[in-house]
Amino acid sequence: MKSLLDLVAENIGFEKEGVRLFLKAINNGQELNQFILEKMTNNLVLAKNPKALSKQALHLSILVAMEVAQDDIYWENEDTVKVTKAKLFNIIDGNTLIRKYGQDLDLAFINLRGAQLKGADLRGVNLNNSDLQGxxxxxxxxxxxSLIGTNLQGCNLTEANLFGANLTKADLRRANLRRAELRKAILNGTALRGAELWGANIWGIDLKDSFSEGVDLSRADTRGS
Structure with missing residues (x-):
């Protein structure tokens, strides 16, 4: 499974020796302009994964790729690094990157609230414990x-392909699943209250361990469920 950092490096052609690539999430264009104008490239805390990025900004539409020499790293753990100085290498639209190249990507703990991922190729993606509300x-x-423990409240999943997806303990309350493909999906402990399943294919799905009380299944394909 590919990391987000590896995906960014691949797409911006980062192949330098002796330096490493890290990321910083920026909330909006104004904040980005301030970051660039004030040359805020010294004594930074940079991210190594989606979990750390999601603590830096409300969403990941703007990602700044920073190159750092190994000698300029004075502390790091599995999520972040602290650096004495860094150089801005590129600026990426995180949502567009994920929408185009999200297949088999490790995005656990990511914050993608309200993200525009229509038609995204996210086959085999790891979105465990992530926030995709709306x-x-x-x-x-x-x-x-894998969507274990993922917040999908109010998501538009119309005609989405969730064949074989693991939705254990996912929150799908008020989600739009009209004409969605859910065959062989795992729905253990999944919250479905208020979800729209008109025309959804839930053929053979075991719903007994999901929280589906009050969900209208009259127009879903429930054969074998």
């Missing part, structure tokens, strides 16, 4: 994805 995932391909 995201637009219409016609997204999430086949075989």
């Amino acid at each position: 995201a637009d995932l219409e016609r997204a391909n999430l086949k075989g994805s």
Whole structure:
């Protein structure tokens, strides 16, 4: 499974020797301009993964790729590094990157609230314990994805492919799952209250361990469920 950092490096052509690449999330264009104008490249805390990035900004639409010499790193753990200085290498639209190249990507603990991921190829993605509340995932391909404990409240999953997805303890309350493909999905402890399942294919799905009380299944394909 590929990390977000590896994906960024691959897409911006980062292949320098003796330096490492890290990321910083920026909330908006104004904050980005301030970051650039004030040359805020010294004594930074930079991220190594989506979990750390999600603590830096409300969403990941703007990612700044920073190159750092090994000697300029004075502390690091599994999530972040502290550096004495860094150089801005590139600026990336995080949502667009994930939408295009999200297949088999490790995005556990990421914050993608309200993200525009319509038609995204997210086959096999790891979105465990992530926050995608209100995201637009219409016609997204999430086949075989892992969404354990993921917040999907109010998501637009119209015609999304969730074939074989692991939705254990995921929160799908008020999600739009009209005409979604859910065959062989795992829904143990999944919250479905208020979800729209009109025309959804839940053929053979075991719903007894999901919180589906009050969900209208009259127009879903429930054969074998």
